[in-house]
Amino acid sequence: MKTLRETTNGDRVTVVKVHGEGPVRRRIMDMGVTKGAEVLIRKVAPLGDPVEINVRGYELSLRKDDAGMIEVI
């Protein structure tokens, strides 16, 4: 299973599923990271975490731990 965590800058991927449970997952989905959403990995913060992605036309930042819950292809 490939997750958003394993991607690198400039990758363009499609979300397959958001794993995990609870409010954080819900928030990630509410922000538009849902099945079929196209995601561009913009950059990684200076100290390696969090990451900045472009999804549905805006910039969103996520921690790597949470990015690990997002399965992509």
Next chain:
Amino acid sequence: MAITIALAGNPNSGKTTMFNDLTGSSQHTGNWPGVTVEKKEGRLKGHREVVLQDLPGIYSLSPYSPEEIVSRSYLVNDRPDAIINIVDASNVERNLYLTTQLLELGIPVVVALNMIDVVRKTGDEIDVKKLEQALGCEIVETCALRGEGSVQAAERAVALAKNAAVTLTKNTFAPSKNTITNTAGNAHTSSLSKEAPRFLNRRTAFSNEVEAALDSIGSLVRELGAVKDKVAGKINNGEAYLRWLSIKLFERDAEAAKDAGIADTAEGKRVLAEIEKITTAVEDKLDDDSESIITDGRYNYISDIVKQTVKRKNAFALTLSDRIDRVVTNRILALPIFAGVMFLVYFIAVSTVGAWGTDWVNDVLFGSLVPDGVANGLAALGTAGWLNGLILDGIIAGVGAVIGFLPQMLVLFVLLAFLEDCGYMARIAFILDRIFRRFGLSGKSFIPILVGTGCGVPGIMASRTIESDNDRRMTVMTTTFIPCGAKLPIIALIAGALFPGSMWVAPSAYFLGIFAILVSGIMLKKLKRFSGRATPFVMELPAYHLPTPGGVLRTMLERGLAFVKRAGTIVLAATVLVWFLSSFDTSMQMVDTTDSILAIIGDKIAVIFSPLGWGDWRAAVATITGLIAKENVVGTFGVLYGFAEVAEDGAEYWPQLIAAFTPLAAYAFLAFNLLCAPCFAAIGAIHREMMDVRWTLFAVAYQCGFAYVISLIIFQMGRLFGGGGFTVGSAVAIVFILTLVWMIGFKKPYAVPAGERLSGAPASEVA
């Protein structure tokens, strides 16, 4: 009849800007998500019967942080008569996600397509007519910043609310089948004719399985007590409410079940069990959980609409924001740039531009012009000696000492307003998240800290956007370590009087604050009461925009005015009290300051502070008056050191201050006053956020204790290394240092029992 209209929308979509425009108020705005944390009420200009509610921004009606719950419960339970849904036109897709949920509430909605100018500039096109039809609600194009379209949106909302009220009284309402589309693609427009009540909003169409499940859930709850009343017409558009509730129950939203009065009756519990069965069946069939099914369904529905109505030039194209970000959040440059920016803010405000202004005000205005003028005036009137004393040595010396710093504060406020408006705030949170997490806080904690640089009260309130209780409490406790605007005079005074020409003292005060926050983060996180999972960091990074000069100036003037007001009220009262206590002895005879009541009291208190190097009773008194308002520290100095000097030869009290303090003691004094408990107003804000007396007391005690320890270490170690010889004080300082080192580096954190680890990620990744 009063009509209530709510302004709802995603964070940072411009709700407060529009609210200010429509009501003529001047609520604080900024370019980061979460500026507004409380709902605010105002009346529509020109329509006094219309009440507008500005709500904190939400991404969805399934909120997480305290300020978002405010919005949801207002919309769901208080049910405004109409909603103006502010949609950021440059980010339609995510914004419409909330719109689909608002439309389901059955409350008339007008969509304000805001920041339409940004869209036009980028060359994107939105087919508003088509979007109106697809959503089944009216859309008004607006640019709240320039006041375009806001009034029109408000008028449409008022009209819809009135229309809805008529429908409700007639009770002729029935769910109209033809307003519902099965797929987004073949939306039929018949329902949007002029005569039909236009608030019969379209609703998201889910897949057949889900729709069937929602229907069954609807028929199960329809007859339940509390729900029945609402559906039968007690509220507007009860059928829509039923649909909304069915979706929420399908999503297992416990809060919604409770609000609907289902959760606590036996009958309700039986129904909830039934619903659980329906939900599980659908989940098994679609091989996904109900939350995903609903969110995916909504986003698919919106994607379809957006595809047909929005022409985007290039979704992933590098915008100006991205190019700025390349530098500002660059791997290597980001942290130095941040440190540089904060250094510059303080350097400009305290040491250079601001200082020139302050020098003039202190030397010329309050140094000679005002006191001389007033003294001459008083002499001409032939007033009593004690009255002259009160006015010249009390009020002018005290309040003047505070007002004197206004130029520096205004410069600081301009710079902060610029930082807040341009969009850099969210980036700082992004850059610092990793560091702050190491220190037990979230990057989001940085926003309250930066807001706190202006004033601690809104800073503390800004912590509400932090989802985790522990992180929020910790942020509330540590935010006021950062020097606020009112502490700026203390910094400027010490830097100016005792460290002339030094450029490091003022910025060092800021970095001392950051240091205190980080160290406290580490130490507090190890306590049982703060243990637990960190706040997630799922945060939108808004596009940069150049702040409007008018907006920046308005913020500056407002904060400046608040400062002047405080100087004219709290500080004035305190200086008069200080003057009185320092001019009379216990038998009410006017005496020399050193024999006054205040000297007697001050001497007792001063003992506590003498290990910190400033056992002078005046400094002790100034610190105590600083609790009322931090400006008082300087005001009190003005009265106590400036005594009679100001009026006689126009000299300021700085020389006296230099005589009373060594630079080391002055810095220790500065450190203590920066870090100790904030003013009463901020302590009140801490109490409001903590909602608990014990937590508040703990916070204040911790702040004072920490300030004492740091101040003592600075003074005693400085003395030891300055050749002052080893004393008991040095020994105490070393013990304190060792304790801090142990707390930071060696104390084991309180271990969270495995079962309490509320993480979405597998345990191995969390550890």
